[in-house]
Amino acid sequence: MIPFAPLLFILWGFLQPSYCWKYKNDDITNGSPLIGDDALFDPLTMPNYVKREASYEYDDNGKVHIKDSIIDSDNIAEWTPISSNLTAGQKDLYVFTISTSSSSSGFSPTYDILIFLSGNLCNTDDLPDDVQLSVTYAFNDTLTQNSSSGITVNFTYGYMESLTVSPIQTDTSLNVTSLYSYLYVAVEPRNKTTGQPLNTDDYPDTRWEYHLSISENDLVYQWDYRTWLDVLETDEDSALLITGADSTAAYDFTFSNFTIHDTSMYDVYVYSYNESLIIAEQFNRSLCAIKNGNYLVSSYGNVASSDVQLDRNDLYIQKIIKDGTNSTNEYFYVTGLNRSTSYVAYLTKKIGKSGSLSDVGGIVFEHVLFETKEDNTCSLIHSLDFCKDVAYSVPTSSLYLGNKTLLAEAYENISRSLYANFSKALQLIPCDTESDARYSPLRTCSDCAESYRNWICSVSIPRCTTGTSSYYMFRNKDKNRNSYIDNDIKPLSNYYEILPCIDMCYAIVRDCPSDFGFSCPNIQKTPDLLFNSYNFYNGNTDFVSCNLMGNDTETVNY
Numbered sequence: 197m198i199p200f201a202p203l204l205f206i207l208w209g210f211l212q213p214s215y216c217w218k219y220k221n222d223d224i225t226n227g228s229p230l231i232g233d234d235a236l237f238d239p240l241t242m243p244n245y246v247k248r249e250a251s252y253e254y255d256d257n258g259k260v261h262i263k264d265s266i267i268d269s270d271n272i273a274e275w276t277p278i279s280s281n282l283t284a285g286q287k288d289l290y291v292f293t294i295s296t297s298s299s300s301s302g303f304s305p306t307y308d309i310l311i312f313l314s315g316n317l318c319n320t321d322d323l324p325d326d327v328q329l330s331v332t333y334a335f336n337d338t339l340t341q342n343s344s345s346g347i348t349v350n351f352t353y354g355y356m357e358s359l360t361v362s363p364i365q366t367d368t369s370l371n372v373t374s375l376y377s378y379l380y381v382a383v384e385p386r387n388k389t390t391g392q393p394l395n396t397d398d399y400p401d402t403r404w405e406y407h408l409s410i411s412e413n414d415l416v417y418q419w420d421y422r423t424w425l426d427v428l429e430t431d432e433d434s435a436l437l438i439t440g441a442d443s444t445a446a447y448d449f450t451f452s453n454f455t456i457h458d459t460s461m462y463d464v465y466v467y468s469y470n471e472s473l474i475i476a477e478q479f480n481r482s483l484c485a486i487k488n489g490n491y492l493v494s495s496y497g498n499v500a501s502s503d504v505q506l507d508r509n510d511l512y513i514q515k516i517i518k519d520g521t522n523s524t525n526e527y528f529y530v531t532g533l534n535r536s537t538s539y540v541a542y543l544t545k546k547i548g549k550s551g552s553l554s555d556v557g558g559i560v561f562e563h564v565l566f567e568t569k570e571d572n573t574c575s576l577i578h579s580l581d582f583c584k585d586v587a588y589s590v591p592t593s594s595l596y597l598g599n600k601t602l603l604a605e606a607y608e609n610i611s612r613s614l615y616a617n618f619s620k621a622l623q624l625i626p627c628d629t630e631s632d633a634r635y636s637p638l639r640t641c642s643d644c645a646e647s648y649r650n651w652i653c654s655v656s657i658p659r660c661t662t663g664t665s666s667y668y669m670f671r672n673k674d675k676n677r678n679s680y681i682d683n684d685i686k687p688l689s690n691y692y693e694i695l696p697c698i699d700m701c702y703a704i705v706r707d708c709p710s711d712f713g714f715s716c717p718n719i720q721k722t723p724d725l726l727f728n729s730y731n732f733y734n735g736n737t738d739f740v741s742c743n744l745m746g747n748d749t750e751t752v753n754y
């Protein structure tokens with residue numbers, strides 16, 4: 197994705213709408229009259245003209261006028277992509293009108309007008325490997341006769357993007373105009389080896405379906421090489437995915453494209469592994485192809501709810517907002533999956549201003565692969581009331597088999613009861629006294645309570661896996677970490693525990709009053725105690741080395 201958006205605000209002060217007209221090949225000839233900003237015309241006299249919905253209006257006499265409105269610079273949603281399809285030997289031609297206004301904003305006349313081109317291939321079946329759809333553009337109308345006379349950009353994995361610049365010029369009266377009035381664009385399928393247009397009898401049964409956008413504001417279609425989607429956990433029939441963190445500070449920026457807490461901003465499309473291969477081969481960067489492909493389930497149109505249904509067993513994606521101190525993530529809880537099965541998930545993101553995200557265009561991120569577990573040894577639970585950071589698989593209970601809601605409640609009840617005694621003891625500490633009389637000038641009782649809660653949740657709700665690693669501890673179903681799990685959970689099967697990170701023990705020693713006498717096992721003095729109870733965080737592995745809750749920015753990477 198090209199990071200153009202931050203440059204836009206310097207241009208919005210003097211830009212007016214631009215328009216894109218489409219003609220058939222024989223409509224544009226060198227020297228033909230072009231439609232200008234003040235044009236008044238009758239569509240009946242131009243039968244080959246294809247109207248762009250966002251760029252015209254009818255007067256009382258039924259005549260069509262070009263709209264004379266100013267772009268709403270606070271809402272990047274004014275564009276309307278052009279949809280078309282081509283066969284071999286065909287070519288689409290477009291004219292994009294570049295427009296400026298007289299500038300009294302004080303900007304230097306040397307600023308340029310940025311023109312963004314972006315597009316998607318919308319096919320969902322295979323296209324010939326030796327053919328590519330090409331977009332050629334130029335400011336000279338000779339392009340309409342010779343499409344090789346401009347700059348050519350090809351669709352790659354179903355996506356194209358480009359940027360061109362029209363310089364600004366100023367006359368003696370300080371009127372600002374664009375050096376060029378029009379951008380000419382040609383779209384046609386070409387032979388990938390020779391670069392030449394196809395003949396009409398080449399691939400007669402193939403059509404290239406595409407969307408194309410030209411805008412002075414932003415790339416309508418975008419591709420981001422990051423995944424921006426992590427697989428937190430899977431069990432035999434569900435998966436929990438999470439977006440990257442969007443900083444809440446970003447939402448104070450006037451020109452931000454993001455809308456906090458709007459759960460329509462992100463969507464996930466889950467494909468079977470085999471179906472994903474079709475997308476991956478030719479359309480991996482196409483928002484259009486991903487949204488219209490043969491996916492299994494999508495979150496599109498689903499609304500986030502605080503009433504999370506852990507026991508839902510149909511094919512569905514629940515949206516859940518996860519608030520942090522300075523950031524917000526979104527969970528996608530995918531249910532109704534098959535055991536021991538591979539899936540591919542694509543994350544998409546809408547573009548727009550707060551309160552008015554657009555369904556037109558958007559961003560597609562690199563896909564992620566995940567696989568469900570082979571049995572029900574471990575069960576995925578999340579969105580607990582007390583242990584808010586629990587979002588992983590736990591040993592399945594023989595007492596609550598098939599009911600994740602009751603399972604989650606059983607684990608959380610253990611954590612609450614263990615925390616209750618500590619909470620009463622903490623109330624005896626003079627937390628609200630003068631700062632120089634407190635137990636620490638840097639930490640508070642709230643810090644202590646939070647660190648202890650994270651620790652108690654981690655040690656009382658073991659993280660379960662069936663995978664083996666030297667980092668993991670084997671647990672017999674009858675001999676667990678503590679007697680509460682033996683008696684109140686009664687695990688269904690033997691399992692491996694991903695041990696809590698030692699950092700959480702360090703945190704309660706650091707954050708809590710010394711009156712409690714907290715201490716952690718020492719790797720030099722008590723290594724057996726340490727490695728039977730905790731493990732170290734290792735960010736260089738492709739698996740989870742220990743179970744961490746709380747602030748991961750204070751974690752030491754060993």
